[in-house]
Amino acid sequence: MSPRRSNDPARFFTEEESKAIVAAIEAAEKQTSGEIRVHLEKRCPGGDPYLRGREVFEDLGMTETAERNGVLIYLATADRLFAVLGDRGIHERVDEGFWDAVAEQLSSHFRDGDFAGGMIAAIEEIGRQLHDVFPYAGDDADVNELPNEISLGSPRKGPR
16 A cells, blocks of 8 residues: 555655656657646646646646647646646647547556656656657757646636
């Protein structure tokens, strides 16, 4: 049985787990020009992680990538709800199998309480699959358009 995990997004992952997740994002983005973000918040307002994930996607500026190829893994830590969302450029080039494979990576690990392992496996899957449709252009040509660190809380500013 895995140890009890805090519902506080800032303490949900240990420092080592957070570093491993960021390292996985950096490694995946060396395979693709796609941009990957992980966002945690305690509760999912409205209870629909897909709808909330879309809001977070917009709030984090993920629609601003040149090729519209950002992917967000959203997790509400206390509710244990997640969604994986991609921008328009990805939807135009991948089929549902892409999203199913990523969600399965998350689900299978999450069921066992391995949240960090699930994130890392899903990020690796995203990098592998995006490589075919958004290949990495090289260090000189491929700009990291979005931060790689895990974002926390409600990114939206002002009243809801």
